[in-house]
Amino acid sequence: MNAENRPVWVYLPIISTLMWAAVQTGLAQHFLGINQGQAIALMILILAALLWITEWVPLYLTSFVILLTQLVWLVPVLEPTSTKAARAKYLAPFFSEVILLFLGGFVLAAALHKFGLDKKLAGALLRRTGNSPGKVMLGFMVTSAFLSMWMSNTATTAMMFAILLPIAAKIPVGNPFAKGLAISIPFACNLGGLGTPIGTPPNAIALSYLASHGFHIGFAQWMAATLPFMLVFLLFVWLVLLKLYPAQGLSLELPPSEKKPLSATQWLVASIFGFTLLMWFFSGSTGLSVGTVSLFPVVILFGGGILKVGDFKQLPWDVLFMVGGGICLGVGLKQSGLTNQIVSMIPTDQQFWLVLMLFGVLAAVMTTFMSNTATANLLIPLAVSINHEVGLLVLTIALNCSTAMSLPVSTPPNAIAFSSGLLESKDMIRPGVAITLLSLVATLTLGALYWPQLNL
């Protein structure tokens, strides 16, 4: 055993045993005034939080730990007969509507990427920027944000950085604008994820919990709720970066991009993408849910041989399982009645704004240091237990999970930018803190005014 895996083999068994003993001896129940099922649900929540915060085991594995502990510890206590139906409630989150929606999104993104449509689109957008540094930065940001609305934020950052590196290499050493450009891409990718339900995993978690509370939000409704914020945040980041990292009279030269027409396969993939998008937008009128619509690109792209079994294996299954685990955690909290217990501990109407602010700040602080998805998985189930202004609470948490980005470890796109060697850790802090604060203020004020207008 080496120092790296010591937590898994030493600390984790000790902590788990202590948790188990606290429940079995009745200590947890006695001190917290809860019953055995609620105590178990609480211990599972604490264990999940510990694993997601420390990353002692891969993030997706925590989802399986949640499922396992719920099936072997919680379910037998809540439903001693442990029927198939009792277990099905905990298994269902791993193949829910939201998981299907994300699966569809991943498959479309894989096809766009495989046939170079992402690069083509990036080239077409960047061609319009000209040579002015400010416009080039804006071009990179708009392109990054737009692509990451549909594709993985991380993969988009990697692709955009590959385009940026030769341009950055021509910027004279010491010119601060290179740093600004390097920061603009990950920040735009992080923000782009806000714009669509499939943009980033916290959105999926938010949608799932909203649906479980009767808010069945369509694709267009999500975009109406988040797109204005995304655009304002992008504009803000652009202005902040230009101010902090001025171009100092620099003129940039963009490499010429290919202008080859689309091939027949590229046209086909683009058509399937457009068709799915339309179906997602009009899912309300067609009677098909967004999850069901997501099956179309899966069946067409794999069935038509456009994507192959190798592509299927490459889909980010870990993300799907992590989202499923978070929703499964919420099922345990609800079934045990712990959520009702939390409601009785928290607020009256007068204190709701305080609670909203607390969740917003918690989301921003936690995601600065840990995974956005893990943070959403932990905070959203607790927030919805309040059962008051659920839409506002969930959207506030989801948005702030994606807008805290002041450190290289805050998000995978930030880590990529940091490793490029173009900037130091401290360079990210000022613009990162600025956007984190703006997002907090905007969601707590404008969001609170705007989202209820959309029946959220």
Add this chain to the structure above:
Amino acid sequence: MEVHRQTCQLCGSHELRNILAREPGEPDKVFVQCHQCHELVARYVISPGGYFHAHKGFESFLRGLHRSGESMSGREMDQGLKGIEDKVEQHFEQVKAQLIKEDKLD
């Protein structure tokens, strides 16, 4: 660890040339050609995230990531990127040492 020094199966030459082939919608492939008789010696399909170009660790990482999709944690990504050059160099030193041990060098 097993190490093998590639040899042309036709002429027995050790002088080989790697040709990297990239095409849209396909994984990157390396064709190994014999420098002496110009025949094909082997073909390797590069797994996602598997490409590494010495002294261009970051660019290699971007290319690999580009093809393998999502990552969930900034910390995980940061650790993956840190010291990538050193890790590969260290592994290469081990491979060379093993080749010498097994007397597989000229």
